Amino acid sequence: MNAIEIKDLSKSFRGMYAVDHLNMTVPQGAIYGFVGENGSGKSTTMKLICGHLVADSGEIKLFGRDYTDAGVRVRVGALIENAGCFPGSSVYQNLMMQAINLNLKNPDEEIKRVLEIVRMEDSANTKFKSCSLGMKQRIGIAMALLGEPALLILDEPINGLDTDGMRIMREILVDITKNYGCTVLISSHLLGELEKIATHYGIIRQGKMIMEMSAEEMDSRAQVFVSLKTKDMKGAIAVLRTKFTDVREEEEYIRVYDVDDAESIVEHLLKNGHVVSEIKKNKIGLEEYYIELMSANDKEAV
């Protein structure tokens, strides 16, 4: 069963499509990285799934049920834009309100549990307005985690976090999918971070889904390349181009694409009098893949 299934979903604001006949499938148990530039329609899609916005047309199903089904919606946790807490109330009071809202049987225990997950056991009595940005994001996650949600919708949850905060957030997300069987839909513009946890990706542009794939598919599609440095970069490039088809100078390195055999490159350069000072095998990451995909998309549009 899919956790989210969206068919032909559209939403416009003043005649402009923010989400344009979007199709999307999020498998149950996945960490689905929702990728797209600013204004591409990620947040709008998430708000539509959460029922904050009314769609112009299309269908949203959550776990095979209509998204307006009260039974399924009560199992959705969301962090959209901000935690949505009352600034004058304490962390505990904010969580208690959500626990009451969900009719949880043991609210105190539940609050303790989620605070432990987000590593904020000692901050229960801190006023929300006194919390740092990282803490606020984690409180937002804790709110979303109350009542063992089946689906978590997180819009830019790692925004503004420091390196340690990002690591903690990563560990939390992996932990909840593994231990609680939760499906996570997460958007972020920090693709490097997303790449570390996502099992599936969806790439959206101008409200349209341009590609959906699993992390394995992404891995198999990603180009391999060997990057190296020599004293005479220009001479080495000319030599390499006599044998290899895709040789580029990028970021102070020579990159030889679609070649996995570093030895043959070194041998070829040595034969032609170029000594390699630095060499490593690489694979294109999500960020580079995304940039290439976008530029290919731009060319198609032209």
Added chain:
Amino acid sequence: MAKELHFESPSFGERIKGMLGVDFYRLFHTPLFYIFLAIAAVIPAMILGTSGMENPQTGEVAEKLYTNVWHIIAAEKPLYVVSSIAEYANMNMVFIFGGIMVSIFIGHDYKSGYVKQLFTTHAKKQDYMISKSLTSAFAMACMCITYLLGSVAAGLLTGLSMEVNAGSLIIAILSKTIMSLGWASLYTFLNIIFRRYFGISIVSSFFFGTGILIIGVAAILGNSSLLNVFLYGSSVYACLSANVVTLIVCIICSVAWAVIYNLAGTHILNKSDVY
């Protein structure tokens, strides 16, 4: 392997219990409610205490607004056409402060973003309307009680007459308290319409709470009982000559408007973007 998931749809009662629970928790855990309870108690006390006071600069003594304590609770007769402040200023003022309180209460749902949590987990928008209307009605009913206490305390201190038909007084107080439900539903509805504009919500609540529209209509129609179909009309009808009919009229008017505003508010929430 994906975990087997079961989804049980909560009943209407369970949903409302959750939503009401949040609203009452918020009401009792924030200073707003207590501040407005105090305001409701202080206002009649101030009016009674300051009326008839001597101006220290001119030495003139102002005419007493009231000769009887209970006139600050309700007028002697249903006076839709108002000719003096004394005919206007009574327990109906609670509905003006109440409107401001409801606007702040609901406005903070939107300002803080907490409303996102509510609408994510509550697919049925009627839950929100019903819960806000009932919580706000409770808050306004409590304000009616503190208004009564403030009036009685000030009346005792100023030594005004307390002569009254006890039955009519009780019915008038009860009827006005019951009107809280209709007023609370109106304010919830207004705050749904102007949910993105906090200031306009407060101003509109204040405007409707003053009953200025009905007072204007009454200036043309005169003291017509037809005005009892409106919230302000019924609130005025609950006066010191009230009887069982007054109580029934107030119950019908309050409940009918509560249903109308709840249906209209739910319709708006279903058809428009909520955040």
